[in-house]
Amino acid sequence: MTEQPSLEPLIDVFDHYNHPTGRTATVDDVLANGLWHRGCRVILYTADYRLLAQRRSAQAIQNPSRISLGAGGYVDAGESPEQAALREVYEETGLQLEPADIQFISLDRLASKWQYEGQQKTSHRFVYSYTAHIPKSAKLTRQPDEADELILLTVAEVEQLIKQQAPKTLGKLSPEYKYYRQLLQKSLKTIDWAMRR
Secondary structure (H helix, E strand, C coil): CCCCCCCCCEEEEECCCCCEEEEEEEHHHHHHHCCEEEEEEEEEECCCCEEEEEEECCCCCCCCCCEEECEEEECECCCCHHHHHHHHHHHHHCCCCCHHHEEEEEEEEEEEEEEECCEEEEEEEEEEEEEEECCCCCCCCCCCCCEEEEEEEEHHHHHHHHCCCCCCCCCCECCCHHHHHHHHHHHHHHHHHHHHC
8 A cells, every 4th residue: 555645745954054954854753853944934014113913823733822923934845935934924914925025134043842732842943034014005814724813013012022021911922032032123123224215
């Protein structure tokens, strides 16, 4: 009997210096074995300095029901971080951007561990982060299996979330506070420059 190929997308595996290994693996394999891989995040902002956030689905594998800034996810096999960023923004918000619409701001090494359905998950990733403007005419639509809600937050509200001082009604941020703090600082510099052009 022939084994059916996995329908789960493959992602490229890297070494801890961000060099390609030539291997691919499913997300399940990557998280089960703590393999280094690439991810992306795009901080999306409006003309009145509001930042897009998502309240993650209650069924999410990682950080269910927590607030996540912008849009992001895994870089699929054979995909560049920029291509992944554009794809993730479209999948998670319905916003179709071009390469010229996103501005690269940082590359970060992140690691996290958590339990899911009694199994240890470990994520070692290189995250490529970008900013992009949300056009006034944009109609944003959430991806139901990823997010329960899309929210536009003020910079002050994002800062409260990062400091873990936000009102309970707002909820809690995904616990990568140091990354988000640095990302917010870099994003605001880029946004200020973009808004002044």
